[in-house]
Every structure is written in structure tokens, then in C-alpha cells.
Amino acid sequence: MAEQKKGSLKSRVQRFGSFLSGMIMPNIGAFIAWGLITALFIPTGWFPNATFEQLVDPMITYLLPLLIAYTGGKIVYDIRGGVVGAIATMGVIIGADIPMFLGAMIMGPLAGYLIKNIDTVFLPKVKQGFEMLYNNFSAGILGAILAMLGLVGGGPIIVAFTTMLAGGVQAIVNAGLLPLVSIFIEPGKVLFLNNAINHGILSPLGAEQALQQGKSILFLLESNPGPGLGILLAYIVFSKGMARQSAPGAAIIHFFGGIHEIYFPYILMKPLLILAAIGGGMSGIFVFTLFDAGLSSSPSPGSIIAYTLLTPQGNFIGVYGGVIAATVVSFLIASVILKRGAPEDDGDIQGATAKMQDMKGKKSSAAETLSTSTSSTKVEKVVFACDAGMGSSAMGSSILKNKFKKSEINIEVTNTSISNLPSDADIVITHKDLTERAVDKLPDAEHFSVDNFLGSPKYDELVDRLK
Template sequence: MSEKKGFRAKVQRFGSYLSGMIMPNIGAFIAWGIITALFIPDGWWPNESLAELVDPMLYFLLPLLIGFTGGRMVHDLRGGVVGATATMGVIVGADIPMFLGAMIMGPLAGYLMKKIDERFQDKVKSGFEMLYNNFSAGILGAILACFSLFGVSPLVEALNNLLAAGVEVIVAAGLLPLANIIIEPAKILFLNNAINHGILSPIGAEQASEVGKSILFLLEANPGPGFGILLAFAVFGTGMSKSSASGASIIQFFGGIHEIYFPYILMKPTLILAAIGGGVSGVFTFVLFDAGLVAPASPGSIFALLALTPQGNYLGTILGVIVAAAVSFVIAGFILKTSKQEDDDLSSATGQMEEMKGNQSAVSSTLTQDAEEAQFEKDAEAVEEKTADEVEKVIFACDAGMGSSAMGSSLLKNKFKKADIDIFVTNTAINNIPDDADIIITHKDLTDRAKAKLPTAEHISVENFLNSPAYEELVERLKK
């Protein structure tokens, strides 16, 4: 059992790193998608001059951002600079967008720069630090750029072409809907970001550059399957699962936080059939109507899907979401009506989800109040509290920097505003915690990683991002 947990943790950590390179740059992907949708010859407002932005952004800007982010995740700004430099080699050496190459060279360059600094940085004599910093990064960057140009680029291009060809074969054979047989269970195991941003988004971006859209952006982001399952709980559920499902469905469908419906499936694993059925039927509808998006939809909100739907594709996109929701609702409703339900199932499933991910679900806002208070008191004794004069930035951190931490950040912002506390609050991925953070709030299972990232900050552990007594204690302390 411990070996399985260790393997699962490694897979989730790998997925976290993959998505961590893409997600901070989603804004750039969306900017490129908007420009593509508006100004290419088949766009809403064709403009030859503005359309010239499309290829440079796709072939240079996006891979360089990914390479920089990958390097920075490993070794801060120095790793980022060398990562972007090394990525330039795979860009020049290939005729396709080098997202995959950037995801390889960025972290590799950051890792090598980190090892070199560990070996030599403390041996540099006083006054020569800048000389060492600049030339070590420059020499390594030059070597890796040449290496990636001749060694890595041909291999990555061949692999990328193989993956793209495989996707084209699947699409041509009409088998793309079957991909959700893998995607939906993988989402429940918290590999959704790795699949969407690590695999589908890079291939989809290449397709979108050629035809102006890609159906791959819709495979994981479709909110229909989860929405249908939550509606089924709202109608056919019992106890806490029934009472919480309505609010969860709003957050999932409009807010795009898909993780909120995962505990509902974990409490009754046969519901994965509803998710698969909804996903397959939704993608079948997308294929039937030749639907697609111009860029990755993140988060997977209905608003994000509609905003990135190209001209003439709205009917297919909307129908795909509706069909997915309807099918998952029918299947989930049948399962709930014909099986025994216990009121405490959701609580235990939420605990199971926390164990799997180390990140509290928003749906469990009232499930662990007593344990939360005990944990907070224990943590309060273990940290050195900062006064209001010492606090300028509060950071919520989780694996991906979205979802529950984003909602926790929004909640604390509102509490600060009502208490007239002028302190900056935001959320981020745990690998991207800024060096100037004064207070870092994490789920208790992630606090050790956050402390290792920035030990000088005050760390607050919570059980529940949406209902923690730590927030009220923090507000009262900072008011004083």
C-alpha cells in the first residue's frame, strides 16, 4: 500500500510540475488565442498587420515563457534565464511550436544551474560575485542552447509529430470521444491539470495555429459532466451531499473549479461511469458539430469556453456542454436512486480526497470545524507571529495555484476589506511562492513544502480554505 501511495505521489508531483509550467502562462495563451480569433483571415475582424503577431507569439513567445517558468520553478530567476536561453535552441531547430521542448529544456537548465551554483557559488571571492553570476549563467546557457539545437530539437520534433499524428488518426477514425474513458478517471486522481496543460494544450495550440481552433481544448475543460453529477446529487442525494450540491454546482459550472465534484465521485466510485458517459457524449457532440476553442480554457468555466469559442462554433460548444451534463445527470441519478446512501459518506470521501491531493476541497466547508480549531491552536504555538507593521503580503499556496487557494484568497480579501486592513493578498502555486511573502497560508499537508520553499515567512496551516478560524484570528491580530 505504501508503495502505491509513493508512486501516486510521484505521479501527482510530476503532473504538478508539468501543469506548473503552463498555468502561469495561460494569460499569454489566451492573448494569442484572442488575436488569432480576431485577426486571422477567417477571424471576426481580419487584419493583415495584426495577424502578423500570431506566428511570433506561437513559435517564440509561448515556448520561451514556458522554458523560463520551468527553469524558475527549479532555481528561481537564474534558472529561468538559463531555461529560456536553452529553450531558444529547440525553437530554432524545429519547424513546429516547441512547447514540449520548452518543458524539457526549461527545468533541465534550471537544475544544472542550481547544481553549478551549489558547487561553486560559495567559493567565489568577495567582489567577484557578479562576474561569476553573469558568466556562469551565460556559459551554461550557450552550451545548452547549442545542445538543444542539435541534440534535443530533432528528438522532440519527432516525438511531437508522432503525438500529433496519433491525435489526427484518432480524430479521423471518430474515436476521439473514447479519450474521455481515460481523461475522466485521471481527473478524479488529480491529474487533470497535467493532462490538460501538459499534454492537450501544447498539441491543441499547434492545431489552432493551423486551422484557428482545436477540439483538444474542450476535452478536459468541459464543465458538463461534473455539473450533471452535482445536479443529480441536488435532486436525488441525501443529507449533506444533497444540501451542498447546489452551491457546488454553481462554483463548478460558472467558476470552473472542477475539483469540487471529485469528493462526490469518491464517495460513490460507480459515479465515474456518469463522468465517463457525460465526457464521451459531450466530445461526440463537439466532433459532430466540428467545435473547438482558440486557446486553453482555464479555469474550465462555461464563461471561459464561450469567450474562447471562435465564430460559428457557439452552437456546437453549447450543445456539447448541455449533452454532457444531461447524460451524466441521467446516469448519476440512476446510480443514486438504486444504491444506498449514507449521510456521512461525503465527509469520509473528502478526507480521502485530502489524503490523495494534500489540498482541501471547497465542498467540505462545514465538515471539519472541530479538527480545524485544534489544528490551528497547535500551529499557532509553533510559529512566530508577525505584527501588522511586519506584514505586507499574504500568500495562499496550493499545488496548482488555483481552485481552493483562489477561493480562500478571495475570502480573506473580503475579510480584510471589511476590517479596513490594507494588506496585499493573492494565491499562487506552491512552487512559485514569492520571496517577499510575509505570511503563507497552506493546507496542513502542504505546509512542510511551503516552509522548505520560504522558511523565513510565517506559515499558517488550515484544514479548510473556506471555513478556517485562522482567518478571524489573523484579522483580529492585524487590526491591532
């Protein structure tokens, strides 16, 4: 019973983290646009320009929170929920003097939930021909009420809470204890809470700091590619078998592609390596703090390329120094651990990868299996789906695209999060522990379930079927 409760709690935490990141990650492009404009055109930027600087405040005050609110409402209740969520969030934006990221993450989903339940009660009672009238006025009335409540009550409350969080972070920084957050961040990443930590907590606080200072160290805490790179380099030097052969490719994808999930299986093969990740993370943050380094916006994915593009003038030594320090320290600690007993056989990496996927969603008592039906329905789109829609699903999508290309199969292959599954998907591929959620989201599609996104033999079965 205790194990079931523990598993249930973990599943709920992962779902909550996935929901938080699901509101932020689709809008990362907007964050990067704002970050680039800030880094380039504010008075301390690379090319100060008073005309373009005018974009900075409106984007962070209105554009970014409204996008987050719309996305949150849309996750709950499609476009209708998104529209009401954006209306409601205007209230907390006007009622505050700081960027309302936290307010958007509350008001957007709340508005979507409320309009969904209102429709459940009243929509069946609407007379034929009055549906559009009901749809427009119910959304408008609820949005107006929530906006007014947010203005007079929600805004001030959220400002107080955000100020308290920011004050706590600043106290940690002033006390010189910021490197200690790696004790929580690095294990959290391996438990697939990385997106929730970065985009649900650090990014909103970092955006407020960046508005005031042009940069924030909070953007560097979770996204640093150094700890993972050090562990992969140690595998290249001191490991054997499949783990050693696969580590160079993983290092390239991790460091330049920014997909951190790819190094998680290597830690799961040797759990003691979490000490290397923590040590590397602490070292990197110490150097960031020492040089007062920061980025102008959240780097997503956490690639060295994104770091370079978002580093403000005068911060390159600190940013690169932190990445290098994290890599070196992580490598040294991982080397000691691997020298004492490196994984040798091919089964270790496969088993760890499967274990990684097992940690991404709740356990299902009857996992879906690959369908072997020979449906005559034409397949035009195959979609890989995972919690965040960026890490493992992106890698699986890339693998299947290559197989389709070699077999001259002209079918679109893409990847997304489960919450954003497109309605025109013909085939949905998920890890076996996430298939149930995908079926609930898109019941009319054909669902394929795999144990391992990175190398499932079922991809070849699908290729043979679709030739």
C-alpha cells in the first residue's frame, strides 16, 4: 500500500510538472525573441537602440503572460479555454507592477476549467440556433468577471507571493548558498522534473530579474549542459561496450542539441553518478556567481548554442567558465565512480534507457502493445508524444524519419507533448506508461506503444507495414 501511494504521489508530481512546463515550452520562441531584443538593444546591450528598446517592456508585461495564459487555458479546454484564460489574465496584469507569469499560470488554467464546467451544465440546455450567442456571451461574461476579480484581488495576492519567492532567492544568493540548489535540481532532472523546475519556477523569476538587470543567473541553474557533458565524457574514456560506443553521439546531441534527457540513462546505469551531476552543477553555479554571470532569457533547449546567443555583453567569461567548470568537475567525479566498476555489456544501456522511460509516466496495469492491424485507412501523419514534447519524443521522431526516408515512405513524422496532440494524427507513438493518457486525449487515432524511444524494434515493424 505504501509503495502504491508513493508511486501515485510521484505520478501526480510528474503530471503537475508536465502541466507547468506545457504552458511555458510552446512559447519559448517568444521568450527567446524578447531575450534577444533585450540583449541587443537595451542601453547596456550590444547595439543600444531607443526605438527597438520600446519592445522590451510591452513584450514581458503583456505578450508573454498572455501567451502563457492562453496556452494554459487551451490545455484545459481547447481554444475556448485559451481565450477566456487570456481575458482573465489581463486583470492580474493590470493589477500588478511586475510581470505576471505566475498569475498567468494560475488564471489561464483556472479560466479554462471554469468555462469547461459551465459549458457542461448549460450547453445541453441551449436551444437550437442560439449556440453561437451562448458561446460568445458565456465566454465574455466569465472572462470579464475573472478579469475584474484578478484586478482587485488576484493581482495584489500574486505580487505578494512572487515578491516573497524572489526575496527568498535573493537571500540565498546574498548568503552565497546558491550552489547548494544543485542538490535538488540535479536529482530532480533525472526524475524528469527538469522542465517543471526550469520553466515552472526558475524562468518566471528569472524573467523579472532580466527586466530589471538585463540578465538573470536563474536561467543558468538547471539548463547548464556541463554536468551531463562531463558524465558522458567519462563514459567515453572509462566505460566499455555499448555504453562507450553510444556516449559520443549522446554527448553531441546533449551539448549542441540541448536535449538533456539523453544522458539520464547513463546515470540510471550507475546511480552513484548523480554525485557527479550534483558536484558539476554546484561548481558551475559557483563560477556563475563569482563572475556575476547571467543570460538575457531562458535557453531552451539547454544547448551551448542557445547559451551563446543569449549571453549579454560582458558575461561570456562567466557563462563559458561555469559550463567548463561543471564539465571538468563532473568528469572527474564520474571518472572515479566508473573506474570502480563501469557497465560493460550492451544490456546495461538498454536496460537503463527502458528504466528512464518507465520513470516518465504512471504505471499502467495493462500497457498498450503495438497494433498489428492492417487497416486500410491511409496514414498521413505519425506523431511521437511524451510529457514535454521535446526530449525523448524528438529523438524517437528523428529515428523514424530516417527509417522512412531510407524506405522511401512519404509520411509526415513529428513530435509533440501529449497535451498538444493534433487532431489529424493518424498514428500516435508513446512510451507504454504514457499510452493511456494519449488514448484519452486522442481516442480515434491508432496508438503504438513502445518500451524504448531510442531503439525499439517495433519501428521496423511499422516501416514494413507502411511500405
